[in-house]
Amino acid sequence: MRSIAAVLAAVFCLAAVGSARAQVSGDVVRIGVINDMSGLYSDLGGEGSVEAARLAIEDFGPTVLGKKIELVSADHQNKPDVASGIVRRWIDENGVDMIADGGNSATALAIQGITRDKKRIFVISGPGSSDLTGKQCSPYGFHFTYSTYAEASAVTKAMLKQGADTWFFLTADYAFGHALERDASSFITVAGSKVVGSVRHPLGASDLSSFLLQAQNSKAKVIALANAGGDTVNSLKQAAEFGIGKSANQSIVALLMLITDVHSLGLQAAQGIIYATSFSWTQNEATRAFGHRFMARRHGQAPTMIQAGVYSGVMHYLKAVQAAGTDDADAVAVAMRKLPVNDFMTQNAGIREDGQVMRSMYLVQAKSPSESRGPWDYETVIATISPDEAWRPLAEGGCPLVQQKAR
Known part of the structure; x- marks a missing residue:
């Protein structure tokens, strides 16, 4: 009887596996x-x-x-x-x-x-x-x-704690940029701070100088980059050429930045930039x-x-x-x-x-060249943001x- 039961059990198992396999479309x-x-x-x-x-x-x-x-x-x-x-x-x-x-x-x-x-x-x-x-x-x-909400939440809150009460947005003119500006603006206004203006640039624009000068002339304490990838890198490089964000009265922040952006900038230029991420490979x-x-x-x-x-x-x-x-x-x-x-x-x-x-999510800071211990060792985690707070x-x-x- 035990032998028969074992055989039946095996048959049923094979039938179950066969049924599961039959449920895969196109095999x-x-x-x-x-x-x-x-x-x-x-x-x-x-x-x-x-x-x-x-x-x-x-x-x-x-x-x-x-x-x-x-x-x-x-x-x-x-x-x-x-x-x-x-x-x-x-x-x-x-x-x-x-x-x-x-x-x-x-x-x-x-x-x-x-x-x-x-x-x-x-x-x-x-x-x-x-x-x-x-x-x-x-x-x-x-x-x-x-998400734009999680990125905006982490970065704007960190800056607001430092007294950033006026903001100007340099925004990529498509769905992502619009959402990032919208989500960041909500945190700024809830905190009692003010968005004094914004300007939108085309995706992949090579010359951002006119947009950056508008941001500089706004006199906002923070110029917030609501863009990504090559647009963020170009914004930061061209801002540095004009000396934008270097004064005590005005800083420039990237609402979304990735380790490849830090690599493109180089640690000498990127050091000290704070941004949010869900993953840091050296963590x-x-x-x-x-x-x-x-x-x-x-x-x-x-x-x-x-x-x-x-x-x-x-x-x-x-x-x-x-x-x-x-x-x-x-x-x-x-x-x-x-x-x-x-x-x-x-x-x-x-x-x-x-x-x-x-x-x-994690708030990270780009290392200085002297802090880096090897290739792509660019980030230091400075805070962990719980899921309930991040999303x-x-x-x-x-x-x-x-x-x-x-x-």
Whole structure:
């Protein structure tokens, strides 16, 4: 009887495995990484995000539910229409199950709409607009790495403590820049300080001198850069040429900065700049181990928080597919919200109804050249920001999913 019971148990187990395998569409799980691979944001995500996804697949797999995991990638050139065309083709013709990264906020908002309609998981890492978990949230969209709200909160609060009571914004003229200025302005006004003006520049503008001079002439105590990547680096380099931000009466801050931006500036120019991040590769043993693995694949370049976030998102997605026993987006989305996010950069982070990953953020300061102990040793963590403080309160985002639940 025991022998018969054992045989029956084995049969049932095999049947369960067979059932799970049958739930994988197209007999393969396909992941698509899309971002800017040739423009001003290519260092932040780019091919590095593809490599991070590849590392996650290698660490998890190379299979899930007994099926092969495939990775595809594309450059959307920072154009929402190009991104939309690629993602539609991936889903309709190539059977892609999950989209990762997204690049910038304008392209991400377009992708979010498509993945919502087509019922595909979207793991967002590069795009920062807090609207992605606000009025444009999706049951299939997950904001993994940072947001304009979290960045603005950390940096503005640090400056407000130093008495920064007048602000002027130099803002990239598209969805991300608008959201970053909006979110930062809310913290400034709530604190009783004042936004005296703003100016918007085109994405990827090479000459920012006229915009910077307007900011300087505003006499604001803080000139806040609501841009990213190459735009931030160019803003800081050109500001230095004009001596902007060097006086005791006026400083310049970057509301979003990544380690690749520090590298582009050089520590001599970047030293002392304070910014917020969800990942610093030298922070602990686990982050250093990932950093060295990544650098070995990427010609010595350290991972950004965006690239680390892609790894985190792809790994969590695969764990959710495994737990759900299917790659069906509805079942996987439920599993992603149920499972805690755990990896080298994340410890037991939950995912809210609006898709926000509730991870800690870190306030870091760029080191001086004498403080650096080796290549890409650029950051010192000066404060840890708890998830409850870092992320926008759930009730304030305007996410329809949350409103529906409240009803």
